[in-house]
Amino acid sequence: MEIPSRGAGGTPRRTPLPERGKETMKTRETSKKQGLLFLLLLALAIGSLAAGGCQPAAAPPVSGTGSAGTGSAKTSESPTGTTAPGKAEDPYAGLWDRIDGSTATIPLTEGILIDRLGISPEEAASRAVHSKTDMAYRNLIYGQADLIFVTAPSEGVLASAEEEGVELEVIPVTKDALVFLVNAENPVDSLTQQQLVDIYTGQITNWEEAGGSDAAIKPFQRPLASGSQTLFLQLLMKDVEPTQATPDLEMASMGGLIDAVADYDNAAASLGYSVFYYATDMYLSDQVKLLEVDGVKPTKETIAAGEYPLGSYYYAVMRKDTAADHPARRMVDWLLSSEGQAVAEKAGYVPLQ
Numbered sequence: 001m002e003i004p005s006r007g008a009g010g011t012p013r014r015t016p017l018p019e020r021g022k023e024t025m026k027t028r029e030t031s032k033k034q035g036l037l038f039l040l041l042l043a044l045a046i047g048s049l050a051a052g053g054c055q056p057a058a059a060p061p062v063s064g065t066g067s068a069g070t071g072s073a074k075t076s077e078s079p080t081g082t083t084a085p086g087k088a089e090d091p092y093a094g095l096w097d098r099i100d101g102s103t104a105t106i107p108l109t110e111g112i113l114i115d116r117l118g119i120s121p122e123e124a125a126s127r128a129v130h131s132k133t134d135m136a137y138r139n140l141i142y143g144q145a146d147l148i149f150v151t152a153p154s155e156g157v158l159a160s161a162e163e164e165g166v167e168l169e170v171i172p173v174t175k176d177a178l179v180f181l182v183n184a185e186n187p188v189d190s191l192t193q194q195q196l197v198d199i200y201t202g203q204i205t206n207w208e209e210a211g212g213s214d215a216a217i218k219p220f221q222r223p224l225a226s227g228s229q230t231l232f233l234q235l236l237m238k239d240v241e242p243t244q245a246t247p248d249l250e251m252a253s254m255g256g257l258i259d260a261v262a263d264y265d266n267a268a269a270s271l272g273y274s275v276f277y278y279a280t281d282m283y284l285s286d287q288v289k290l291l292e293v294d295g296v297k298p299t300k301e302t303i304a305a306g307e308y309p310l311g312s313y314y315y316a317v318m319r320k321d322t323a324a325d326h327p328a329r330r331m332v333d334w335l336l337s338s339e340g341q342a343v344a345e346k347a348g349y350v351p352l353q
Contacts (some may be wrong), residue, residue: 001201024309062204092116095327098125099120100136101149102227103254104278105314108149108174111347114337133227147328148317149173150274151227152234167320172269172313173335177276178231179298179310180291181258185267190292193236193309199271200242213268220257220272221245232273235310255283262287275312276303281348304350314349 109128137157140143141164161168196203199219208214222229251257254274261270261284290298294309302308316332334340341351
């Protein structure tokens with residue numbers, strides 16, 4: 001459409017309608033040609049992509065996935081992580097959310113997080129989530145965890161691993177001990193290993209037989225799958241079967257057992273056990289006291305020196321097929337170094353050396 005012009009008398013003169021119609025038709029024809037050209041170019045582009053064999057990117061491998069119920073297990077892959085520009089690569093990328101463990105090793109994981117990631121104790125506490133000993137082992141066996149910090153595996157755990165075709169690599173990382181505790185009002189301060197065995201097999205039933213007051217002994221135990229029960233059976237009872245605990249004497253948690261021993265109503269009667277670190281650093285109670293065993297009091301010093309007779313370890317456990325360059329292996333190597341042992345000691349654990 002043309003811009004209006006003026007005639008000799010200043011009156012606007014418009015383009016005659018027939019000419020305007022011709023211009024409109026030309027515009028439509030041009031647009032039609034441009035549209036056809038665009039479609040042709042689009043078709044050529046699509047054909048070029050198809051000929052080039054453009055494929056979608058492959059999904060990354062899943063780390064540590066096992067084949068449940070098949071009697072075999074897949075080798076753990078090395079997880080990968082991205083590094084922010086300007087920051088050093090994290091040698092443990094992909095591992096942080098796949099660490100599990102016992103209740104008593106939560107502070108160890110927290111200490112590692114604080115030291116390695118430089119985060120606050122509050123943030124470390126929110127990230128260090130452990131699902132207790134038995135479940136941590138199962139998470140490792142079934143590929144839901146890559147590294148766990150736990151007490152020694154029970155017979156049930158080893159049987160489950162064998163059934164799934166998984167071999168466990170069990171590496172000591174700190175020292176600890178199985179300790180026995182009584183109410184603070186109990187006059188007994190020391191028992192021998194044989195006396196403890198006799199109590200838990202029903203051969204000794206009254207504290208008077210062990211140098212105490214005339215009161216029936218209440219020997220508390222833990223569930224079979226718990227870490228402290230495994231230590232109790234392995235370190236003290238060995239091949240001797242303990243008396244089956246009645247429901248009121250089997251405590252579901254370590255804290256529950258300490259509370260039961262500390263309870264006023266059990267003052268003269270109760271006996272129980274725990275792990276040294278938990279009883280002295282995590283769940284302190286002035287209503288209980290640790291017993292000497294064979295005349296040796298459990299302390300960090302006697303445990304470190306190997307003098308206390310019921311010494312044990314906390315272990316880093318991974319699947320034996322974990323790749324050589326996996327972050328879990330790098331973490332264990334660091335934890336066994338002088339720097340890693342110092343972090344464990346700072347968190348309250350007894351170092352290996």
